[in-house]
Amino acid sequence: MTLPVPELVLIDLDGTLIDSVPDLSYAIDGMMLQLELPQRGEEKVRRWIGNGVERLVKRALLDQLEGEPEADLFQAAFHLFKVLYTECNGHHSVLYPQVREGLDWLKSQGYLLACITNKAEQFTIPLLKSLKVYDDFRLVISGDTLPQQKPNPMPLLHAASYFQVNPHHSLMIGDSINDVQAARAAGFQIICVTYGYNHGEDIRTAQPDAVIDSFAQFPQVIGSKL
């Protein structure tokens, strides 16, 4: 199936471009160790990524997706996490297979590319730079760039307006329900990758317009702009 040819392509970061679990879980478990609390491990951290680093730290403290930890504990934990993640960010994170080739194909077709993530800006920019994909994007919007983050449509609509492209001619590529909900609310098409995080759920249940196993499938699902 080929979707209508878009003018603008927005791409999510964690779980779509980059497998960031090794560094995030290292920072989370280092934080837990310093607080004398139990280690959480990569499997749990993988399920907790997607709503920004503050929520990730809260989920680790509570050992569950929802809820609010005690405010003082959260402040202490978040400070520790930021120090640890700043140190290790990018050390063991990798681009998923075919991401480099997929970005090159999108650029060769003349698509406008932007990266839209819920990751805080202080971690987003160094990570994109260390994996040498920062220069591929004409615009990067992080989780704290605007007042609202995904699943709110604000970052997607902001990007469409920045490039003066109709949201209905725009495409989001992501891995989680947050990307699908933001895209639907913004009027974007949405393609999801099967290998990402999505809180442990199969992304097909969120009914994106198309599902791909790697960026190598772009020519089949997006089509050529030329």
Ligand SMILES: O=C(O)COP(=O)(O)O
């Ligand atoms: O939760 C995060 O910090 C980042 O998530 P995203 O890049 O998938 O939006």
Ligand SMILES: [Mg+2]
């Ligand atoms: Mg993601």
